[in-house]
Amino acid sequence: MGSQGKKKGLIIVNTGHGKGKTSSALGVTLRALGYDFKVSIIQFTKGSWKTGEERIAKKLGPNYEIISMGLGFTWLSKDIKKDEQKAKEAWRLGHEKIMSGAYQIVVLDEITYAINYGFISIKDVLHTLNNKPTLLHVIITGRDAPKELIEIADLVTEMTLVKHPYQKGVMAQRGIEF
Amino acid sequence: MGSQGKKKGLIIVNTGHGKGKTSSALGVTLRALGYDFKVSIIQFTKGSWKTGEERIAKKLGPNYEIISMGLGFTWLSKDIKKDEQKAKEAWRLGHEKIMSGAYQIVVLDEITYAINYGFISIKDVLHTLNNKPTLLHVIITGRDAPKELIEIADLVTEMTLVKHPYQKGVMAQRGIEF
Numbered sequence: 001m002g003s004q005g006k007k008k009g010l011i012i013v014n015t016g017h018g019k020g021k022t023s024s025a026l027g028v029t030l031r032a033l034g035y036d037f038k039v040s041i042i043q044f045t046k047g048s049w050k051t052g053e054e055r056i057a058k059k060l061g062p063n064y065e066i067i068s069m070g071l072g073f074t075w076l077s078k079d080i081k082k083d084e085q086k087a088k089e090a091w092r093l094g095h096e097k098i099m100s101g102a103y104q105i106v107v108l109d110e111i112t113y114a115i116n117y118g119f120i121s122i123k124d125v126l127h128t129l130n131n132k133p134t135l136l137h138v139i140i141t142g143r144d145a146p147k148e149l150i151e152i153a154d155l156v157t158e159m160t161l162v163k164h165p166y167q168k169g170v171m172a173q174r175g176i177e178f
Numbered sequence: 179m180g181s182q183g184k185k186k187g188l189i190i191v192n193t194g195h196g197k198g199k200t201s202s203a204l205g206v207t208l209r210a211l212g213y214d215f216k217v218s219i220i221q222f223t224k225g226s227w228k229t230g231e232e233r234i235a236k237k238l239g240p241n242y243e244i245i246s247m248g249l250g251f252t253w254l255s256k257d258i259k260k261d262e263q264k265a266k267e268a269w270r271l272g273h274e275k276i277m278s279g280a281y282q283i284v285v286l287d288e289i290t291y292a293i294n295y296g297f298i299s300i301k302d303v304l305h306t307l308n309n310k311p312t313l314l315h316v317i318i319t320g321r322d323a324p325k326e327l328i329e330i331a332d333l334v335t336e337m338t339l340v341k342h343p344y345q346k347g348v349m350a351q352r353g354i355e356f
Contacts, residue, residue: 014198018335023205024198030208031201034233055212060237156340157196163334 009104009136010154011129015112015145018159025107025139026053032137033064037104041066042094044087044142045110067093087119095128098138105137112142112149122146187282187314188332189307193290193323196337203285203317204231210315211242215282219244220272222265222320223288245271265297273306276316283315290320290327300324 012028014021029039041057043066057066069090091114097106114120129152132138140149150156190206192199207217219231221244235244247268269292275284292298307330310316318327328334 013340015340016338018337019333020192020198020202020205020335020337023209024202024337025205026208027198027201027204030204030234031231033237034231053209053212056208056238059211059239060234150340153341155197155342157198158338158340159196159198159202160194160336160338161334162191162193162328162336163331 008134009132009138011152012137012139013145013149013153013156014139014141014159015143015156016158016160017143018161020159021141022109024157025109025141028139029105029107032105033060036063038063038102039065039105040097040103041107041109042090042097043068043109044090044114069093084119087114090114091120091124098128098132098136101133103136105139107139107141110142111140112145115146116144122148126152186312187310187316189330190315190317191323191327191331191334192317192319192337193321193334194336194338195321196339198337199319200287202335203287203319206317207242207283207285210283211238214241216241216280217243217283218275218281219285219287220268220275221246221287222268222292247271262297265292268292269298269302276306276310276314279311281314283317285317285319288320289318290323293324294322300326304330
C-alpha cells in the first residue's frame with residue numbers, strides 16, 4: 001500500500017469474543033503455505049479445534065504442523081495443577097518453536113486463556129516476543145488478550161459476535177466449527 | 179454445546195473493516211477439508227488475495243477449488259462496465275455452485291463490494307440463499323454487509339481493526355497478507 005519501513009515479522013493478535021480468531025490464523029497460514037513458509041501451530045486448548053485441522057495438516061506436508069497441547073474445552077478441569085502443568089509445557093514448546101529460527105510463522109492458539117488464568121507469565125511471553133527472530137511472524141489468538149500483548153502487537157483484530165446460530169437453535173456441526 | 183435444533187447448513191457472514199474476514203473463511207474451509215467436505219471459493223475481487231491460496235489449493239486436491247473472478251484491488255477500475263460484467267459473471271458462477279448440490283461449503287469472497295456498488299442485486303442473492311440446498315454452508319465475506327444479509331445469516335462476525343502495521347511503517351509482506 002505504498003507505506004515505508006523495514007521488513008520484519010509481525011506480531012498479530014486475534015482477540016474478542018466473536019468467532020474467527022483461530023480460523024483467521026489458520027487461513028493466514030494456509031495462504032503462507034502457498035509460498036512454502038514453514039508453519040508451526042501450538043494449540044493451547046482443544047476448545048474450538050476438532051480433528052479436522054490435524055487431518056488436513058497431514059495432507060499439507062512437512063512444512064505444516066499442528067501440535068495440540070490442550071486438555072479440555074477450557075482450562076477449568078478438575079485438576080488445576082495438571083492444567084497448569086500442561087499450559088507450562090505448551091508454552092515451553094511455543095517458546096522453543098519461536099526461538100528455533102526454523103519457521104516463518106508460529107501460531108500460539110488460545111494462549112491468552114493460559115495467561116489469563118495465571119498459568120504462564122505474561123512477562124515470559126513478552127520477553128520471548130521481544131527476542132524473537134526478526135523475520136518470524138507470530139500469531140496469537142484468544143479472548144481477552146492482555147493489554148501488554150496489544151501494545152507489543154503490530155496488528156490487532158477484534159472479532160465481535162453479531163449473531164450466533166445457537167440463538168436460532170441450530171446444532172453445532174461436524175466440520176464447520178469455528 | 180447442548181443446544182437443540184434441526185441440522186442445516188449455515189449462512190455465515192464475516193464483515194467489518196478489520197482484517198481476517200477472508201482468512202477466517204479460508205480457515206473454516208481448511209478445517210472442513212479434514213472431513214472431506216467439498217469446497218468452492220469464488221473470489222469476487224483480487225484485493226486481499228495473492229497467489230498463495232491458489233498455489234496451496236492445488237496441493238489440497240480435487241475437493242478444493244478457488245476461482246478468482248476479480249479484476250483489481252477494488253471494483254473502481256477505469257472501465258466500470260467491464261467491472262460490472264465481471265461481477266455479474268462471478269455471481270452467476272456463485273449461484274451455480276450454490277445450487278449444484280455438489281459442495282458442502284461455498285464461499286462468496288468479498289461479494290459485498292459487488293452488491294454495494296450495485297453490480298449485482300441483493301434480491302437475487304437473497305433468493306439464491308433462501309433456496310440453497312439445506313445442508314450447504316455459505317460463507318459471505320466483505321465490508322459493509324447489507325442489512326438484508328445480516329438478517330438472513332445464522333452467524334455474523336464483525337472484524338474490527340484495533341491496530342494495523344501500516345501505522346507503524348511496516349511493509350506489506352509476501353505470504354502474510356490478511
